[in-house]
Amino acid sequence: MSDVTMIDYASGVTAIDTRFAGTRMLAACHLLRDGNEAALVDVGSNFSVPVILSALAQKGLARSQVRYVCVTHVHLDHAGGAGEMMRQLPDATLVVHPRGARHMIDPSALYEGARAVYGAETMARHYGELIPVPEERVHVVRDGDRLPLGQRMLQFLDTPGHANHHYCMLDEAADVVFSGDTFGVSYRDFDTERGPFIMPTTSPVHFDPDAAHRSIDRLCALDPAAIYLTHFGEVTGIPRLADDLHAGLEAHVEIARRHADAGDARPQRIAGDLQDWFIGALRMHGVDWPERAIRKALALDVQLNTQGLMVWLDRQAASRQ
Numbered sequence: 679m680s681d682v683t684m685i686d687y688a689s690g691v692t693a694i695d696t697r698f699a700g701t702r703m704l705a706a707c708h709l710l711r712d713g714n715e716a717a718l719v720d721v722g723s724n725f726s727v728p729v730i731l732s733a734l735a736q737k738g739l740a741r742s743q744v745r746y747v748c749v750t751h752v753h754l755d756h757a758g759g760a761g762e763m764m765r766q767l768p769d770a771t772l773v774v775h776p777r778g779a780r781h782m783i784d785p786s787a788l789y790e791g792a793r794a795v796y797g798a799e800t801m802a803r804h805y806g807e808l809i810p811v812p813e814e815r816v817h818v819v820r821d822g823d824r825l826p827l828g829q830r831m832l833q834f835l836d837t838p839g840h841a842n843h844h845y846c847m848l849d850e851a852a853d854v855v856f857s858g859d860t861f862g863v864s865y866r867d868f869d870t871e872r873g874p875f876i877m878p879t880t881s882p883v884h885f886d887p888d889a890a891h892r893s894i895d896r897l898c899a900l901d902p903a904a905i906y907l908t909h910f911g912e913v914t915g916i917p918r919l920a921d922d923l924h925a926g927l928e929a930h931v932e933i934a935r936r937h938a939d940a941g942d943a944r945p946q947r948i949a950g951d952l953q954d955w956f957i958g959a960l961r962m963h964g965v966d967w968p969e970r971a972i973r974k975a976l977a978l979d980v981q982l983n984t985q986g987l988m989v990w991l992d993r994q995a996a997s998r999q
């Protein structure tokens with residue numbers, strides 16, 4: 679497979695395009711190496727595994743040199759391919775949040791949960807069968823835990839908000855963070871002279887805005903030189919992006935609350951207002967695409983963010999009863 683897309687950053691980190699869901703530059707697998715050892719952060723789906731293996735080979739890395747497969751959280755665009763990847767990397771350890779570990783060892787509940795959101799056809803097309811990871815190859819990391827990679831130290835931070843099984847990884851020497859979905863998503867297609875456009879992801883089923891705000895503040899307080907987002911790649915200028923994320927979260931919550939009592943019309947109204955909000959924010963950012971093209975590019979994000987906001991509204995309502 680020669681048409682693998684990789685981006686090498688000055689920090690030494692490489693973003694490998696996993697071609698998740700057959701889409702370019704949607705989800706990255708980040709490769710970090712030090713001396714003879716390497717780590718992968720997030721691995722896409724089963725269908726991403728050959729792409730990532732080909733990238734490793736192009737980098738001159740033997741499969742046995744990969745010491746860690748790190749999954750920031752167990753959503754399937756990050757961890758769906760973890761079982762198959764572990765089968766291909768004989769000496770790797772899977773590094774996972776305490777709340778995600780059992781879903782990697784027995785992925786059946788994860789599969790059913792995702793099928794409920796995406797439907798059976800999408801599951802087959804974009805994910806395939808989820809492969810269990812043998813328990814003895816799974817390493818759980820709690821807040822503040824560290825693991826060595828070559829001469830480096832990797833530190834793991836519990837960062838709920840997007841998902842309650844989510845950690846972020848700090849490379850202490852390089853002063854960079856791997857944020858999974860905690861620091862939102864930022865597609866390179868929307869870069870302008872203002873820099874990256876960034877937006878929150880409120881996917882089902884654990885979205886918690888208060889925790890999300892706190893986790894963003896925690897990453898920002900580390901004052902990292904760069905953050906690596908699974909969707910997609912390196913961003914810098916973190917304080918401005920954190921401000922934009924906080925504002926985006928507030929807008930999402932306000933839109934959800936506005937339509938909380940809309941009954942059956944709720945999903946359509948939330949999605950409509952989210953779309954309008956995204957278009958307005960992109961216009962402010964200097965993106966001059968036709969509205970139709972923006973709607974198409976963000977259709978999946980709007981759908982997932984809407985579903986996550988509805989689950990959050992229902993949880994809020996239930997907790998008031």
Ligand SMILES: [Zn+2]
Nearest residue numbers: 753840859881
């Ligand atoms: Zn996620």
